[in-house]
Amino acid sequence: MLDIRRPDIVSTTQHDGDEPRGEPTRVVVVVPVLTGRRGEGADTPSRTVEARRDEAVGLAAAIDLEVMETVTVSLNMPRPATLIGKGKVEEIGGLVTAHDAGLVFVDAALSPVQQRNLEKAWKAKVVDRTGLILEIFGRRARTKEGALQVELAHLSYQKSRLVRSWTHLERQRGGFGFLGGPGETQIEADRRMIQERITRIERELEQVTRTRRLHRESRRRVPYPIIALVGYTNAGKSTLFNALTTGGVLAQDLLFATLDPTLRQMRLPHGTKAILSDTVGFISDLPTMLVAAFRATLEEVIEADVILHVRDVSHGDTEAQAADVAAILADLGIDPATRTIIEVWNKVDLLDPEAREQALNRAARHEEGERPFFVSAMTGEGLPGLLAAVEDKLRAAHERLTVTVAAVDGGTLHWIHENAEVEERKALASGDTQVTLRIAPEKRDQLERRLTGTA
Numbered sequence: 001m002l003d004i005r006r007p008d009i010v011s012t013t014q015h016d017g018d019e020p021r022g023e024p025t026r027v028v029v030v031v032p033v034l035t036g037r038r039g040e041g042a043d044t045p046s047r048t049v050e051a052r053r054d055e056a057v058g059l060a061a062a063i064d065l066e067v068m069e070t071v072t073v074s075l076n077m078p079r080p081a082t083l084i085g086k087g088k089v090e091e092i093g094g095l096v097t098a099h100d101a102g103l104v105f106v107d108a109a110l111s112p113v114q115q116r117n118l119e120k121a122w123k124a125k126v127v128d129r130t131g132l133i134l135e136i137f138g139r140r141a142r143t144k145e146g147a148l149q150v151e152l153a154h155l156s157y158q159k160s161r162l163v164r165s166w167t168h169l170e171r172q173r174g175g176f177g178f179l180g181g182p183g184e185t186q187i188e189a190d191r192r193m194i195q196e197r198i199t200r201i202e203r204e205l206e207q208v209t210r211t212r213r214l215h216r217e218s219r220r221r222v223p224y225p226i227i228a229l230v231g232y233t234n235a236g237k238s239t240l241f242n243a244l245t246t247g248g249v250l251a252q253d254l255l256f257a258t259l260d261p262t263l264r265q266m267r268l269p270h271g272t273k274a275i276l277s278d279t280v281g282f283i284s285d286l287p288t289m290l291v292a293a294f295r296a297t298l299e300e301v302i303e304a305d306v307i308l309h310v311r312d313v314s315h316g317d318t319e320a321q322a323a324d325v326a327a328i329l330a331d332l333g334i335d336p337a338t339r340t341i342i343e344v345w346n347k348v349d350l351l352d353p354e355a356r357e358q359a360l361n362r363a364a365r366h367e368e369g370e371r372p373f374f375v376s377a378m379t380g381e382g383l384p385g386l387l388a389a390v391e392d393k394l395r396a397a398h399e400r401l402t403v404t405v406a407a408v409d410g411g412t413l414h415w416i417h418e419n420a421e422v423e424e425r426k427a428l429a430s431g432d433t434q435v436t437l438r439i440a441p442e443k444r445d446q447l448e449r450r451l452t453g454t455a
């Protein structure tokens, strides 16, 4: 697990004599909001200031930090040295001391120099948005591959900061007119250490990815459709994942359960079996180095037969969150016009009657057949209706056929069991077998060729 407070995570921003003083889990959250000209990483026009504050607090809370205070800072012009102005830096410094905070989360992109200067000024560790998101992803990664991908992204992030800081130090050294000054060997050693870890993780990742690919291929041979959960962080995907797959792991689930905790087999009301896939939560302004890691964990979504877009409908910022999720899906090449995406409006138990009425009105504006489902993963409300709808969609896509397989054609019978869902199997007097099955459109031709002997 990665840890922003872990001492062996190299930081160019540590200096003798100004180590963080306060409690490492007490955090002051700073939300810079650009009011003037647009600048680096501070404002997100689609979000209100309140929503940004809420999100920043949520991010900090996601890794169990104790938020002592949240400060919004209006920025006309970002300052190169500290991002925010001198007066505010001092004011926040006062809060850091008063709360005995060991950490300040600045919800923006900080340059290494800004980070270092702020750490010096506040005598606390400073983490920016990318740093915190990397930390959250690191803690939530549930597969070995996911954990390694995030660690790799984290190391690349550190390395890039080291490089930039190096340039900065070089310039400084030039100014003082001496070579090989303090810091050089330390930074070189840090770089080497990071590079060694990157190489080691890349090797490990290659191995894990190869194993995963093999598993994926063996899973593909099993004809179960895939239902993928996607959604903004904290929307309730994992709660829903558990609610929909309770009842333990069936014996035949082991193939999935042991391989990957984000995949579980489930049974729909009429008995259709499917694989439910949980995914990592989406976050707005995802750091670029995480996009690749993200992509790898989203392969199931790309291949899914049905995508459930889980939304926290009780959240004030639910529309902007939905827009972020839609943008990420589009980035993954998922076209809502050709894919089955069902919106799941979760946490309805938190809505008061008036808010529920408003949400129902909003839902009614969706086309029939694309109406969102109101559910509570917590209380179970609405889940049976959702499952029935998912099953309908899957069944609509999978044709139901009754075929007769010749007694001599054991190969085709085997193929059918591997590639289709067998509903009924009857031995005929002739020795042939009559099979009623459901099959995906892309497999139908193959079956036809086998049955007509043209395979």
Ligand SMILES: Nc1nc2c(ncn2[C@@H]2O[C@H](COP(=O)(O)OP(=O)(O)OP(=O)(O)O)[C@@H](O)[C@H]2O)c(=O)[nH]1
Binding pocket: 140, 231, 232, 233, 234, 235, 236, 237, 238, 239, 240, 279, 280, 281, 282, 346, 347, 348, 349, 350, 375, 376, 377, 378, 379
């Ligand atoms: N009241 C209520 N709370 C819910 C419901 N579903 C989830 N929660 C809570 O919302 C929080 C987030 O739920 P998770 O299931 O972890 O959300 P997630 O989407 O998997 O989050 P990430 O892992 O960040 O992507 C937890 O505290 C849940 O207990 C619901 O239907 N009602």
